[in-house]
Each structure stands twice: as C-alpha cells, then as structure tokens.
C-alpha cells in the first residue's frame with residue numbers, strides 16, 4: 001500500500017502546476033491515446049516529473065498525464081499506463097488511480113486493447129466491460145490497508161458501475177456504434193495466451209482477455225470511484241483463428257477504431 005503522504009505529494013505537485021480540477025479520469029490503452037488530442041486547453045505533465053510515479057517505457061504508449069476540458073467536463077487522462085508485465089509492482093501500476101482520486105476524480109474510464117474470446121465478437125469491435133476475472137493470483141490491495149483510502153474488504157459485486165454502463169450503451173445505440181458487452185479476464189502477460197489457456201479462460205466465463213485494467217479497477221472501487229471499462233477487441237484470442245498474434249496487429253487494429261472510440265467516450269463524458 002502506498003504511503004498516504006506520497007499520494008498527497010503527487011496531488012499537490014499537479015495542483016500547483018495547473019488550475020484544472022478534474023472530476024473525470026481516463027486511462028488510455030494501447031493505440032487509443034489519440035483521444036487525448038481532443039482535449040481543449042491541455043496541460044501535459046510527463047510521468048517522470050510527478051513525484052512517486054513510476055517510469056514507463058512500454059512500446060506503443062506515450063507517458064504523460066493530460067489535464068484539460070472535454071465536452072465541458074474537466075478531465076485528467078493517462079496517455080499510457082504502467083503494466084504489471086513491465087515489472088512494476090501493483091502499487092506502481094495503481095498509484096496514478098490513487099492520485100486521480102486525491103485530485104477529485106469521481107468517475108474513471110479505463111480502456112484497453114484485448115483479445116476476443118467470445119466468437120460472436122469481431123476484431124475492431126468495442127466491448128463494454130460488465131465484470132472481470134482476476135487470473136493473475138495477486139491483488140493490488142494486498143498489504144496493510146490504509147483506512148483513509150478505503151475499506152479492508154471491498155465489495156466487488158459491481159466494479160463496473162451500472163449507471164455508467166447504461167450511459168455508454170445508450171450513446172452507442174444512438175451513434176450506431178456496435179458495443180459488445182462481456183467479462184474481461186486479466187492475464188499477466190507479456191506472453192499472449194496459448195490455445196489451451198484460451199480454452200480454459202473461455203470455460204471460466206470470460207469473453208475477452210488482456211494484460212491490464214483489473215488492478216486499476218480494483219483500486220478505483222477501493223477508493224469509491226465509479227468505473228467505466230471499455231475494451232477494444234483488437235484480435236481473436238489465440239487458437240480461435242489459425243494465425244499467430246502480433247503486437248503490431250494489436251496497435252494497427254486499435255488505430256482503426258479511433259473515430260468510434262472517441263465518439264463513444266466523448267459523448268459518454270458529456271452525460272456523466
């Protein structure tokens with residue numbers, strides 16, 4: 001668990017740099033960072049300048065916080081995130097979520113690129129996350145609990161807030177955007193899954209699989225934030241089609257959803 005003091009130091013650093021006071025946070029996944037370019041009067045802070053932030057070097061990710069206005073709301077956006085597979089601790093992975101909460105963020109939109117397991121889905125579809133399965137065998141809340149941050153045993157019966165899901169699915173219908181719904185399974189990576197692992201994960205009840213999101217969502221719920229999870233299904237999971245997976249393909253497909261992804265998220269933000 002982070003020292004409470006470190007969270008406050010990061011928060012104060014950001015608040016001293018900008019007069020923006022965000023109430024909506026966003027974590028942009030692989031290939032989805034262009035949403036940050038929509039922000040009006042953006043103020044950018046590289047992660048490495050923020051006290052106690054880890055330093056990320058993942059391929060396909062920028063590494064900065066962008067704070068500004070979107071659809072009349074003040075937002076703070078993580079352009080690029082910290083992944084467990086990069087060797088970061090879950091404290092490091094989730095520290096920015098704690099800082100967003102301290103900044104005043106109430107709604108957190110978590111996005112990712114992931115593989116589709118449900119065979120009625122197609123690469124290039126967006127998916128509203130309805131629930132998750134933690135397959136990684138660890139949890140970001142392991143360690144002493146800081147009561148100022150949240151309760152020891154958080155209820156996770158509704159990690160992905162029903163009201164926010166309703167907003168996103170309403171917007172998708174209105175805008176004629178296909179928005180699948182399903183359960184996201186967290187896989188540590190950095191290997192993709194084997195075909196046998198995908199058969200297992202499907203049997204366990206997941207519709208999609210990816211290497212992020214779940215730790216951040218758990219910490220957000222611990223901090224009583226409302227979470228909206230949106231996945232970009234960049235590929236059919238391993239073994240579903242007879243073809244190997246590549247990171248280049250993931251980034252390429254994520255880039256093709258740019259327009260509908262931006263429309264969906266912006267209009268959802270307008271209604272939050």
Ligand code: HPA
Nearest residue numbers: 113114115209210211237
């Ligand atoms: N598996 C895990 N993570 C991913 C995938 C996948 O198939 N595609 C994009 N991220």
